[in-house]
Amino acid sequence: MAKTANKQNVVDDDTPMMQQYQGIKKEYPDAILFFRMGDFYEMFNEDAKEASKILDIALTSRNKNKPNAIPMCGIPHHSSTLYINRLVKGGKTIAICEQVEDPKQAKGLVRREVVRVITPGTVLDDTLLDPKSHHFLVSLYFSKDHTGLAALDMSTGLFKVTELPSQAPDLLRDELSKLDPKEVLIPESAMNGNGAQPASLEDTGYFMQSLEDWTFHHTQAHRILTEQFKTKTLEGFGCEDRHAAVCAAGALIQYLKDTQKSALQHITTLSTFSTQDCMLLDRSTVNSLELVQSSDGQRKHSLLGLLDATCTPLGARRVREWILKPLIRLEPIQQRLDLVGHYKEHLLERNDIREQLKHIFDLERLLGKISMATCGPRDLIALKSSLQVLPSIQEMIARCPLPAMQRIRESWDNLESIHQLIDERIEDDPPLNIKDGNLIKPGCDEELDRLKAIMKDSNQAIANLEAREKERTGIPQLKVGYNKIYGYYIEVTKKNLDRIPDDFIRKQSLVNTERFISPELKQYETEITGAEEKVQAIELKLFQQIRQDIAAEGMRIQVMAERIGELDTLIGFAQIAHQHNYCRPEMNDADTLRLQNGRHPLVERIDPNQPFIPNDTLLDCDGNQVAIITGPNMAGKSTYLRQVALSVLMAQVGCFIPAEEATIGLVDRIFSRVGAQDHLQKGQSTFMVEMIETANILNNATRQSLIILDEIGRGTSTFDGISIAWAIVEFLQGPERIGAKTLFATHYHELTELETLFPSVKNYNVQIKEWNDEIIFLRKIIPGGADKSYGIHVARLAGLPDPVLRRANEVLFNLENSEYDEVGTPKLAQPHAPAAGPQQLGLFGETPPPLLQKLRQLEIDDLTPRQALEKLYELRDLLKNG
Known part of the structure; x- marks a missing residue:
């Protein structure tokens, strides 16, 4: 990110923790820093003032009632997603600073680092992503002859570049309107002296982020791209010789590496496109034809809303892309029409495939979360259930004899190895959170199975201990319980306190009960807690390994996501054609x-x-x-x-x-x-x-x-x-x-x-x-x-008062008959009832004005229509000159 002057109104604080905060904040001056402190993210100074207003939370202060009081506010760590989303919607950038070592093992101050920077163009949270639209981050590089444009949807890994003529700013604005980017990156040098946007981007309303110019340098950009794709050249992506496009794309990847702090494993390829490869549609045409949203801003009443009969988010995003970029080559159009025609006529085949497609989740965004290490156990189960229906769909499309289906069939991949990996290792009904346990199936790790057996046996041991203590104390209401704060305890009602044995140690007092610990229960607690911590650590390690194995197969998943999206779109077109009685052109x-x-x-x-x-x-x-x-x-x-x-x-x-x-x-x-x-x-x-x-x-x-x-x-x-x-x-x-x-x-x-x-x-x-x-x-x-034109008739339908309509008819009559009085003044101001029969009206009195005498000298009877028109223009000039 661009390093600019720190805008914070910093108040000194000599504590090591605040010194650590100030050091990290200097690296991210333009972001709101979420500083992890225990179970909370804390914000200080101007960050706290700004965030408290947007989030509507209380603004307090550190060192309250002292001269060096520091404004602060905080949010719970476990519900941070809700607050982050509200800040991102407000156009803010958030730097997430975590504790990167166990506080129990820290020697002194807990080490903290920024693990991710969340910007409007890099969000991965499902609540901020429209499943039917791409979420593009765009990078622009301006050279003398070309504007390089790179667009990346980080949630799906879709990455594409193009070059546009620098002399055609409207073409750039049109392309951006189709991409609808959530964030636009530009070089600092592209901003003018007062920090305003380039002229081609003025009034677009996009969230702009300026980066240091070196980020866009061609050598740097080329290197970062070849490292990302593990190649020596970009020729295989069609952009080796596209200088401006490479500069824009390399800067975009560098920005993601700086902000996401993780491997971008799902960004596996780069496609180069040209605006000449498809039908060009300017913004005026897109809006007036209501292609993706209606005049009232709704998707429902647009062409996109009509043509989207897809069953998956993969298909829905492709419908939008296809509508905004129609084909201009005959062969691919005919191939699409062939498949639409086939499935329009084969109702049962169409319905069978659509039923299977409904079981497929958003493979592209699942892969994005898996690759970025933001996925949970249930994301892997969603991926597994999606892959489970692929063999059935493969059998169904095999029945289509058309050559157009051959390309889809030949690249079809049921991804059995990925399905098998998840099926064998992840529990079918896993917890929502990785740390909640019961995540990995038995048989995946011997040590894990041993520790789980200890935990299972301990439950019975605790039950046996409770029975023995009831018998020993003679307190039938005695019970052994557990909570995360106090651990295991023996609970006794206060009326039975005279029966407790001497080896019970008081742990906690409540209104009607007292809680104790015994040496035997303490021993069980140590064994069980140790086993739980080890189980959690092993399960987390195994889960991360499974996640990495799946991310390594990202290219296969992306190819299948593309095939499923294409198939879903075409079968959706067939459904629409059947429902509305459309014909093949x-x-x-x-x-x-x-x-x-x-x-x-x-x-x-x-x-x-x-x-x-x-x-x-x-x-x-x-x-x-x-x-x-x-x-x-x-x-x-x-x-x-x-x-x-x-x-x-x-x-x-x-x-x-x-x-x-x-x-x-x-x-x-x-x-x-x-x-x-x-x-x-x-x-x-x-x-x-x-x-x-x-x-x-x-x-x-x-x-x-x-x-x-x-x-x-x-x-x-x-x-x-x-x-x-x-x-x-x-x-x-x-x-x-x-x-x-x-x-x-x-x-x-x-x-x-x-x-x-x-x-x-x-x-x-x-x-x-x-x-x-x-x-x-x-x-x-x-x-x-x-x-x-029947304009007055339409005015009557709109409800204009009768006096207005009658007067309008009078004025219309005078205009249509060119009525003038004896001195050449129009009679528009005079009431007039239309005559019963036709009348021949004179334009002037008996003595024509000098101008009319001159006009009569114009001989036009023998002129061609174009010559007559030229004479009429001459007449107009005469009228203007009096």
């Missing part, structure tokens, strides 16, 4: 996107009793490249746009889609500009955000992209908005421009004229039915453009 490398009776996968589930109106889609890069969709608000334009984008994304994830038939040409990116938002803290209005996101689309889309745009230009004046929207469509259409398949929803009916200008543009509208001044939304997309 025909995938190819062509430009055509054709959906027959497509549906929105999320909207159709909102009310199963309300039938969803399906719609067809036809887009290509020629005569159907841009579809302009008009129609009233609430008619379903945005839903239609999203359902098309979601269907394409689902297909390239390898999932069946909500349609009757589908032919989908691969797309390299999906761009979505749907919905309104602002970034007030950045000084960006809704319109500015809209333009920034639109600019990103126009600057990065290719002919192979899919673009959905909704109401572009609505955040400014009508003329400006129409002009921008018109120019965007021109920029998108045609082989000499971007040429991407585009759905463009708008209220600007003027844009429908583009169909007459460009053969690649087609008009569609959302069909409605007018009835007695009311409208009925039919939700059907049909060819042709709409002639009005």
Whole structure:
């Protein structure tokens, strides 16, 4: 960790214990130090003040009522996990300082050391980990040309790196948003003078940790990585020549070695990925399509919530990863679709495998706890019970004849040796805590079996002693008991104290009883206590050996976790396809996107009793490249746009889609500009955000992209908005421009004229039915453009008062008829009842203004449409100049 100036307001204390504390605290100035003292963790000075507020515990002081009083607070050691979790959630770092020698054997001050540093990105406690999401720690290194990115989930051992262009900060922010890191490491030199974050990370809200620059040095980073993986080069991981990525990855491993103080045995491999290997999705698209969480922040109502029908955490995490990184190569997509199709049709096979998968715990996180020495006996039993079902699943997948299943079958490993190791040595129902005993099965260690026999016989010996003492004293209520504080004792009620023999020695007085010890009981206690301590030590040693043996097989466990997660995900897709009547899309490398009776996968589930109106889609890069969709608000334009984008994304994830038939040409990116938002803290209005996101689309889309745009230009004046929207469509259409398949929803009916200008543009509208001044939304997309927006009708549905609606109709009539009075002033302020029949209204009086006379000189009858448009722009300039 970065060593910065100690921020503690230290008060001197001459005691050896406080001197020891101050020495350790200097090594971890930015962490809250949990200083072990007996059964408590104590905190002092500023640590105590800060922790007491967060944990809501009493703040006391050492040397109370003296000039050198030191603020302090403490928590019980046995319940520390609860308090640590609350501090980590508050973004704090905790250094755990333990007593590393037995106080009974210590000569003087007990030796203490920091055994682990817990940060937001390095937690292993199950209560702080979402089983359905990775918990990433990310490291970034900034060079002139590249940004190196390394991401590690310490709870699972997943470790991957990439490099991004330094000139593309938005690409870095997009990648980070998908990883959702809990902590980000950067070099100290990347921070600007006042300690602020790099510009590419501003306002991201991530927990930032700066490290000394030497940690990121390439030589140091390369060495630490090759030592970790026991190799001479990184070529086998695909990153030997990726300088920035190696710097980021090496710094991350060094940080873990510094903070975790243990071997990182489960970090056995490193994968190199490229953002070009999958479909790129920017943050705007991820959010507007509600891929991993809905607009209200819930996972349940997102695409992830719909497609996650997995039975294991291993599968759930892969669903999220696949949704955020759809494939762009045809072969792996077809392989996934093959398996989904097989298990969709074979109901019994699907159900049998799913039943077995339900017995599998989180193998990746179990391995993480085992490797980091934070596991308990019941974690090993969870691992054993998970491995127990692997042979059955192996038999079931053997029935699938598809070549796509061959890769899974060939790398399948039932891990019999690990199952056998746990089964033979760990008790089937072990205690929660290692020190509670009854952990190791008989036959594993001769000395352990001998000592346990002594303990078992001693129980009978104690019972026999109690019977003899009852007979000797004539006290039938006499009993022999035990507690952890006082050990064994003989308990006698006070009314029988006159009967106790002379060799009874008083040990403890209670309200109604007295407790004693006898020489014979003392001898038994010495023998039993000694045996218990030896049993505990031997069991702990054997357990640690078993743990290390399992950790050494970590690579095998990780491979099987990956196979199980993949199988679980694909069978979950098959379950969804069967339940919701999805079809297999025909995938190819062509430009055509054709959906027959497509549906929105999320909207159709909102009310199963309300039938969803399906719609067809036809887009290509020629005569159907841009579809302009008009129609009233609430008619379903945005839903239609999203359902098309979601269907394409689902297909390239390898999932069946909500349609009757589908032919989908691969797309390299999906761009979505749907919905309104602002970034007030950045000084960006809704319109500015809209333009920034639109600019990103126009600057990065290719002919192979899919673009959905909704109401572009609505955040400014009508003329400006129409002009921008018109120019965007021109920029998108045609082989000499971007040429991407585009759905463009708008209220600007003027844009429908583009169909007459460009053969690649087609008009569609959302069909409605007018009835007695009311409208009925039919939700059907049909060819042709709409002639009005029906905004006042929608306002009526929203409950606007009748006077407002009547006045709006009057103003709308005047606007649509361009009414002006005799001096050229609009009549918007004048009440007007619509005429019974059609009227021909003049724009000006009998004597036209000079401007109109000049306009009439513009000859446009024989001009082409584009020339006429240029004349209209000229007209606009004349109007601006008065």
